[in-house]
Amino acid sequence: MAATATDTAREQAENPLTEGLERLPVAPTTMVIFGASGDLAHRKLLPALYNLAHEGALPERFNMVGAARREQTDEEFREVAREAIEANSRREPDAKVLDGLLERMRYVAVPFDDSEAYGKLGEVIEELDDEAGQPLARMYYLSTAPEYFSVIADELKKAGLHRHKGADVRVVIEKPFGTDLASAKALQEDISKVFRERQVFRIDHYLGKETVQNVLAFRFANLMFEPVWNRNYIDHVQITAAEDIGIGSRAGYYDQAGALRDLVQNHMLQLLTLLCMEPPASFDADKVRDEKVKVLDAITPPTPEQVAQMTVRAQYTSGMADGEEVHGYLDEDDVPDDSETETYAALRLEVHNWRWEGVPFVLRTGKRLSRKTTEIAVQLKPVPHLAFQSHGSVGVQPNLLILAVQPNEGVSLSLGAKIPGSRMRIRPVNMEFLYGSAFMSQSPEAYERLIQDAMRGEATLFTRSDEVIAQWSIIDPILKAWKDGDLPMAHYEAGSPGPQEAEDLIGEGRSWRGL
Amino acid sequence: MTEEVWRERDTTPSKIEAALRRLLIERYHDQDAFVPARVLNLIVVVDREFRGEVENRLERVGRYHPSRLILCSVSDRRKTIDAWCSVSDDAGSAPGKIAIGREQVELDIGERHLASLDSIVDPLLVSDLATVVWAPHSHEIAVDALRRLAQVVLVDSQDEPELGAALDRAEDLLENAYVVDLAWLRSTPWRERVAAAFDPPALRRSLGEISAVTVRHRADSVAAAVLFCGWLSSRLGWKAGSLSGSGERLSGRARARRGEISIKLEHVEQPGAPGLAGVTIEMASGRSLSLDRTEGGLRSVRRERDGKEIAWTVLGASRGESGILGEGVRQALLRDPTYRPALTAARAMVA
Numbered sequence: 121m122a123a124t125a126t127d128t129a130r131e132q133a134e135n136p137l138t139e140g141l142e143r144l145p146v147a148p149t150t151m152v153i154f155g156a157s158g159d160l161a162h163r164k165l166l167p168a169l170y171n172l173a174h175e176g177a178l179p180e181r182f183n184m185v186g187a188a189r190r191e192q193t194d195e196e197f198r199e200v201a202r203e204a205i206e207a208n209s210r211r212e213p214d215a216k217v218l219d220g221l222l223e224r225m226r227y228v229a230v231p232f233d234d235s236e237a238y239g240k241l242g243e244v245i246e247e248l249d250d251e252a253g254q255p256l257a258r259m260y261y262l263s264t265a266p267e268y269f270s271v272i273a274d275e276l277k278k279a280g281l282h283r284h285k286g287a288d289v290r291v292v293i294e295k296p297f298g299t300d301l302a303s304a305k306a307l308q309e310d311i312s313k314v315f316r317e318r319q320v321f322r323i324d325h326y327l328g329k330e331t332v333q334n335v336l337a338f339r340f341a342n343l344m345f346e347p348v349w350n351r352n353y354i355d356h357v358q359i360t361a362a363e364d365i366g367i368g369s370r371a372g373y374y375d376q377a378g379a380l381r382d383l384v385q386n387h388m389l390q391l392l393t394l395l396c397m398e399p400p401a402s403f404d405a406d407k408v409r410d411e412k413v414k415v416l417d418a419i420t421p422p423t424p425e426q427v428a429q430m431t432v433r434a435q436y437t438s439g440m441a442d443g444e445e446v447h448g449y450l451d452e453d454d455v456p457d458d459s460e461t462e463t464y465a466a467l468r469l470e471v472h473n474w475r476w477e478g479v480p481f482v483l484r485t486g487k488r489l490s491r492k493t494t495e496i497a498v499q500l501k502p503v504p505h506l507a508f509q510s511h512g513s514v515g516v517q518p519n520l521l522i523l524a525v526q527p528n529e530g531v532s533l534s535l536g537a538k539i540p541g542s543r544m545r546i547r548p549v550n551m552e553f554l555y556g557s558a559f560m561s562q563s564p565e566a567y568e569r570l571i572q573d574a575m576r577g578e579a580t581l582f583t584r585s586d587e588v589i590a591q592w593s594i595i596d597p598i599l600k601a602w603k604d605g606d607l608p609m610a611h612y613e614a615g616s617p618g619p620q621e622a623e624d625l626i627g628e629g630r631s632w633r634g635l
Numbered sequence: 636m637t638e639e640v641w642r643e644r645d646t647t648p649s650k651i652e653a654a655l656r657r658l659l660i661e662r663y664h665d666q667d668a669f670v671p672a673r674v675l676n677l678i679v680v681v682d683r684e685f686r687g688e689v690e691n692r693l694e695r696v697g698r699y700h701p702s703r704l705i706l707c708s709v710s711d712r713r714k715t716i717d718a719w720c721s722v723s724d725d726a727g728s729a730p731g732k733i734a735i736g737r738e739q740v741e742l743d744i745g746e747r748h749l750a751s752l753d754s755i756v757d758p759l760l761v762s763d764l765a766t767v768v769w770a771p772h773s774h775e776i777a778v779d780a781l782r783r784l785a786q787v788v789l790v791d792s793q794d795e796p797e798l799g800a801a802l803d804r805a806e807d808l809l810e811n812a813y814v815v816d817l818a819w820l821r822s823t824p825w826r827e828r829v830a831a832a833f834d835p836p837a838l839r840r841s842l843g844e845i846s847a848v849t850v851r852h853r854a855d856s857v858a859a860a861v862l863f864c865g866w867l868s869s870r871l872g873w874k875a876g877s878l879s880g881s882g883e884r885l886s887g888r889a890r891a892r893r894g895e896i897s898i899k900l901e902h903v904e905q906p907g908a909p910g911l912a913g914v915t916i917e918m919a920s921g922r923s924l925s926l927d928r929t930e931g932g933l934r935s936v937r938r939e940r941d942g943k944e945i946a947w948t949v950l951g952a953s954r955g956e957s958g959i960l961g962e963g964v965r966q967a968l969l970r971d972p973t974y975r976p977a978l979t980a981a982r983a984m985v986a
Binding site: 146174179253 | 670732733824826827828829830831832833834835836839842867870871930931932935937939945947948949950951952969971972973974
């Protein structure tokens with residue numbers, strides 16, 4: 121069953137020529153994108169491959185095989201790929217590099233349940249090995265509808281493409297990994313019949329963002345925060361992923377998923393684990409992921425009775441966005457009139473361990489909110505004794521630490537400072553670090569980093585099976601309670617900060633940060 | 636772009652510093668989203684007559700532009716200091732986004748100011764940021780005067796008329812600063828590709844069988860070629876001997892545990908950017924690897940023992956000379972532990 125996966129880190133240590141290089145070698149690879157004619161491939165994957173090629177960051181031998189149901193020739197696929205790259209690349213493509221990359225692209229029509237098609241795919245992969253004069257690593261990227269993940273894995277196994285004696289074989293699986301706990305477990309069982317865990321790379325593209333990785337750097341590269349990073353000093357934490365847009369043309373997907381599955385189960389719980397995890401002994405993939413799983417295991421899934429107290433679900437109604445009137449969710453194209461899908465979700469969670477017991481973690485996400493922003497806000501407790509006058513000022517406010525993920529990228533810390541004048545009056549001021557002003561390099565797209573990591577077998581930024589199951593274990597009872605109608609659907613006006621009900625969730629004496 | 640400007644003839648560093656502070660306050664006042672870039676201080680010392688050319692190069696550096704640029708423009712007989720300062724920002728940024736600020740100081744100074752340039756420039760630096768010095772027109776007196784302020788010196792060994800002296804100078808500067816050598820950076824893609832070519836475990840073993848290295852380079856880029864060979868020598872534990880020859884070819888030998896390695900440097904015609912044009916690495920077994928610059932990347936040819944050849948293109952866009960300077964500025968905040976050993980080996984080759 122196993123491919124001959126190698127220990128990349130050990131081998132690099134043995135190559136004396138890699139010392140000091142910023143860009144480490146990537147094994148020669150053939151990448152197969154299932155769903156190559158889909159939206160994600162066009163908007164993200166193909167442009168990411170181009171940018172890696174532009175920077176000389178692809179493996180020295182690299183091929184890409186597009187696999188999708190549609191019949192088309194290599195040339196037709198290359199033309200579509202060219203258009204996708206030209207439309208979506210973060211930099212103007214260099215004509216010669218683009219031509220060179222397109223030359224490496226092949227296409228095989230693969231109805232995903234057609235065993236014969238996998239035979240053809242295998243022939244193409246072997247042809248590419250022959251051209252290279254060596255077996256190339258295989259990386260299967262599953263960018264299809266989730267119902268095909270198991271089918272494709274099974275067919276790869278039947279065709280003997282899931283392993284190779286002389287080359288690493290890896291599979292990258294796009295989100296969502298399951299739609300609830302049972303389906304995630306079933307999918308994991310199917311995948312594990314074909315691939316070993318070290319071959320599987322479950323994508324959560326948030327983890328490829330520089331600002332998300334910076335949460336770890338911020339916590340573990342600075343001594344000053346660790347002493348206060350616990351229940352003794354932190355009052356509560358708010359994690360926000362707000363979008364100002366509606367569902368656009370994604371009604372088909374979104375009405376099945378909803379806000380909880382779309383953002384909370386994966387991205388937001390990932391942010392929570394990075395914020396709460398203990399320092400790992402090293403940044404080895406499994407050591408980091410072990411610590412993240414411990415955090416998820418420390419969050420007790422809510423009982424049906426608790427769901428009503430700890431969650432809010434809501435749909436947007438018509439309102440104003442960007443100065444224009446916009447439809448409510450139920451009036452959006454292709455949304456059923458009686459849809460019970462939430463476009464807003466808020467949760468209050470607690471991490472039951474020594475460090476975090478009693479600290480509320482409130483999460484909120486929604487469509488058509490007043491502003492697009494993703495951030496983590498860590499509110500510290502107030503000082504124990506107020507020696508200063510507050511008359512004539514807003515007084516001493518608790519320190520607030522903001523880790524901004526997007527669109528602004530940086531860290532901001534509010535501190536109390538004296539207002540100039542003869543009296544000792546205090547107001548909060550901000551200390552800010554902004555990526556754009558402190559680094560000279562442009563952040564690469566998350567997919568560029570993740571594709572390169574997967575080709576190198578570096579799994580730190582990918583979700584492990586026990587991690588994804590632990591995430592679903594927290595979310596599943598909420599989904600069930602919502603489905604059973606245990607919590608009425610709240611409503612909020614498009615362009616507003618969210619439903620009033622969310623204000624009650626956060627608890628007395630606390631309030632949500634303004635968006 | 637919007638900017639605040641101040642200028643004064645026959646001025647002093649303290650007046651310039653005060654003006655900069657005032658310009659910053661005005662910019663904050665005018666632009667709510669203003670955030671001054673705080674990456675590094677870059678001090679550039681140039682001949683006045685070539686100032687425009689250097690400014691154009693810095694302009695093309697784009698996103699790698701440092702936070703505070705201090706351009707010292709040197710005339711032979713000038714006795715006083717004239718200054719021009721600007722604080723600008725990208726006012727075209729979208730609502731809700733920050734406007735990154737740039738600060739630039741241009742000083743017209745004379746040769747007589749160079750020996751004490753540190754006392755002129757010191758008040759103009761942003762505290763606690765790395766300070767980088769670049770003197771593309773060989774104002775060594777100025778660089779030496781600025782050593783106490785600079786953590787990084789940007790050099791281009793290829794610009795110096797005498798290669799040995801250029802490498803000695805880099806070694807000397809390393810005594811109290813980190814050196815970013817643009818000639819070294821021109822060899823980076825080649826070093827990355829050679830490292831990748833020998834990375835598969837089966838090929839890694841053949842590093843010990845290397846019998847000959849040939850580096851093809853543009854006529855003006857022998858420094859990059861020698862540093863590349865110095866890198867191979869230092870990484871693989873060779874003891875490099877002197878190169879001999881002249882004109883279009885230099886050759887020499889290095890000693891390795893298993894025998895001698897022939898090293899050849901050859902001039903070739905290469906349009907476009909300076910740097911290396913090709914590398915061939917031969918093994919005692921008869922196998923070889925060649926990389927040659929081509930449009931859209933590097934052409935790679937691997938020859939096996941039986942003479943069979945496999946060729947392919949390693950994709951990558953050329954960074955061009957502005958890209959190299961930008962990379963040099965970016966590298967000022969990083970540390971490459973392999974440069975100094977490579978430099979030491981390269982100096983042995985040109986001794």
